[in-house]
Amino acid sequence: MTFSDSPVLPTDHSAIAVPCRVLLVDDQALIAEALRRMLADQPNIECHYVSDARSALQTAVEFKPTVILQDLVMPEFDGFELVRQFRTHSVTRQVPIIVLSSKEEPKLKAHGFALGASDYLVKWPDKLELLARIRYHSAAYMNLVKLAQANAELERLGRMKNEFISTVSHELRTPLTSIRGSLGLLTGGAVGQFSAQAKSLLDIANKNCERLVRMVNDVLDIDKMESGNMPFELINQSLVRLAEQAIQATQGYAQQYNVGVQLQCDMAELADIEVAVDRDRMIQVLVNLLSNAIKYSPAGTAVEVRIRREADSVRLSVADHGNGIPKEFHDRIFQKFGQVDATDSRQKGGTGLGLSICKSIVEEHRGSIDFHSEVGRGTEFYVILPLPSDAVPVRAQTTIQ
Amino acid sequence: MAHGELQTILYVEDDLDIQTVARLALEVVGGFTVHICSSGRAALATVEGELQPDLILLDVMMPEMDGPTTLEALRRLPKTAATPVVFMTAKVQGSETAHYRSLGAIGVIPKPFDPMQLAQQVRALWEQS
Numbered sequence: 001m002t003f004s005d006s007p008v009l010p011t012d013h014s015a016i017a018v019p020c021r022v023l024l025v026d027d028q029a030l031i032a033e034a035l036r037r038m039l040a041d042q043p044n045i046e047c048h049y050v051s052d053a054r055s056a057l058q059t060a061v062e063f064k065p066t067v068i069l070q071d072l073v074m075p076e077f078d079g080f081e082l083v084r085q086f087r088t089h090s091v092t093r094q095v096p097i098i099v100l101s102s103k104e105e106p107k108l109k110a111h112g113f114a115l116g117a118s119d120y121l122v123k124w125p126d127k128l129e130l131l132a133r134i135r136y137h138s139a140a141y142m143n144l145v146k147l148a149q150a151n152a153e154l155e156r157l158g159r160m161k162n163e164f165i166s167t168v169s170h171e172l173r174t175p176l177t178s179i180r181g182s183l184g185l186l187t188g189g190a191v192g193q194f195s196a197q198a199k200s201l202l203d204i205a206n207k208n209c210e211r212l213v214r215m216v217n218d219v220l221d222i223d224k225m226e227s228g229n230m231p232f233e234l235i236n237q238s239l240v241r242l243a244e245q246a247i248q249a250t251q252g253y254a255q256q257y258n259v260g261v262q263l264q265c266d267m268a269e270l271a272d273i274e275v276a277v278d279r280d281r282m283i284q285v286l287v288n289l290l291s292n293a294i295k296y297s298p299a300g301t302a303v304e305v306r307i308r309r310e311a312d313s314v315r316l317s318v319a320d321h322g323n324g325i326p327k328e329f330h331d332r333i334f335q336k337f338g339q340v341d342a343t344d345s346r347q348k349g350g351t352g353l354g355l356s357i358c359k360s361i362v363e364e365h366r367g368s369i370d371f372h373s374e375v376g377r378g379t380e381f382y383v384i385l386p387l388p389s390d391a392v393p394v395r396a397q398t399t400i401q
Numbered sequence: 402m403a404h405g406e407l408q409t410i411l412y413v414e415d416d417l418d419i420q421t422v423a424r425l426a427l428e429v430v431g432g433f434t435v436h437i438c439s440s441g442r443a444a445l446a447t448v449e450g451e452l453q454p455d456l457i458l459l460d461v462m463m464p465e466m467d468g469p470t471t472l473e474a475l476r477r478l479p480k481t482a483a484t485p486v487v488f489m490t491a492k493v494q495g496s497e498t499a500h501y502r503s504l505g506a507i508g509v510i511p512k513p514f515d516p517m518q519l520a521q522q523v524r525a526l527w528e529q530s
Binding site for chain 2: 176180
């Protein structure tokens with residue numbers, strides 16, 4: 001095998017192309033001089049020498065090395081301590097450190113690596129090998145720096161995207177206020193009656209305006225959730241009461257679809273069970289699941305909301321007797337705009353973001369959300385929320401008995 | 402707080418279209434008497450004159466004097482020092498009322514509002530305060 005076939009080391013050519021800034025720390029002038037000679041006149045290698053280990057960190061901060069070559073045993077200063085210092089400073093935290101030692105001792109090596117050394121060479125290293133290691137570590141470090149820069153740039157773009165979404169959503173709300181307001185007053189009969197044709201057109205405009213408002217709200221919710229700006233106020237409360245409020249909030253909607261909603265739970269079992277949830281956000285989840293179940297239910301059927309206690313959690317489910325979700329769509333049901341059928345969803349007035357928001361909210365409560373569905377028989381979505389830890393042990397035992 | 406009847410509302414909003422819509426929603430649907438000002442400064446001048454509103458509806462984002470600044474100035478006038486104030490804003494959704502309450506508002510109504518529900522929402526906030 002030739003040297004250039006090595007899978008680990010960069011090829012000679014590419015390694016030489018990377019500028020190396022070597023900080024050499026050694027308190028013995030003779031050794032330092034010998035090492036400097038090894039590095040002298042090498043293309044793209046700049047060497048800076050510090051004899052006093054106590055000023056090494058400060059020099060490194062100013063010199064900004066791509067690799068540090070440091071002695072381990074120095075009479076005035078513990079080499080391991082120096083490695084530790086380099087690793088705690090933001091400028092040198094990631095700079096590769098090659099430790100030079102006179103001892104071929106596995107324990108010393110292991111300790112050096114544990115403190116953050118990147119390499120360990122026993123004196124005297126072969127010149128070729130030393131150069132290869134310096135270039136290898138410098139190249140790896142420069143790649144790390146480039147990655148960090150790319151990462152920072154991506155983060156910046158991500159923040160810009162979030163700000164953009166947030167600004168656009170807010171800006172959309174002002175014209176939407178006038179449109180929704182006008183259409184709402186017209187269709188609500190606040191300013192007189194219209195011909196049947198005019199009324200049906202206004203109803204279409206109003207219905208779609210309402211959908212647009214929901215979409216703008218949902219986009220903002222997603223944006224806030226993804227940027228971690230959604231405030232959550234977790235307060236212990238009864239899930240049954242929240243479910244009742246959500247059912248009440250969707251009552252009009254259920255009547256519109258001629259669908260009943262039944263709450264099934266063992267009140268004795270759930271009487272003093274409270275879960276730490278953000279009231280408004282959890283109602284948002286339940287209303288979303290209920291609205292979905294209602295709009296996909298055949299008229300005359302009922303949606304069943306069940307709450308039951310499990311060992312260390314509470315399980316809340318919303319089941320419908322609709323057409324079910326075809327298997328091929330199961331994987332993307334919680335994805336943004338992952339509806340089974342886009343046309344269907346437009347007709348049903350969905351935004352395609354509801355379940356994705358539900359999942360984020362539930363996960364923010366350290367809970368989980370999932371579903372079972374059988375084509376032709378119906379779908380059950382269920383949310384599992386952990387019980388507060390102080391409520392678990394005693395009650396969990398009684399459940400098992 | 403002891404209330405009389407909620408009758409007169411001062412509405413401060415710089416968007417003319419939203420003014421029109423909200424006026425109809427509050428007057429026709431809600432039966433209130435609505436006085437509209439297009440800026441915080443105009444609102445201050447109005448309450449320094451004859452008008453004694455029962456409640457003030459304040460848009461948050463307005464040029465020159467925004468809603469919170471207007472609220473602060475209204476609080477310094479004896480006539481409106483204790484008048485209930487409700488913010489209306491496109492900047493929040495549903496439940497984020499805590500910040501606006503800490504500024505001294507009794508509530509916040511997010512835009513876009515439901516025009517058929519607006520009067521009822523305002524009345525509910527008034528009754529709770």
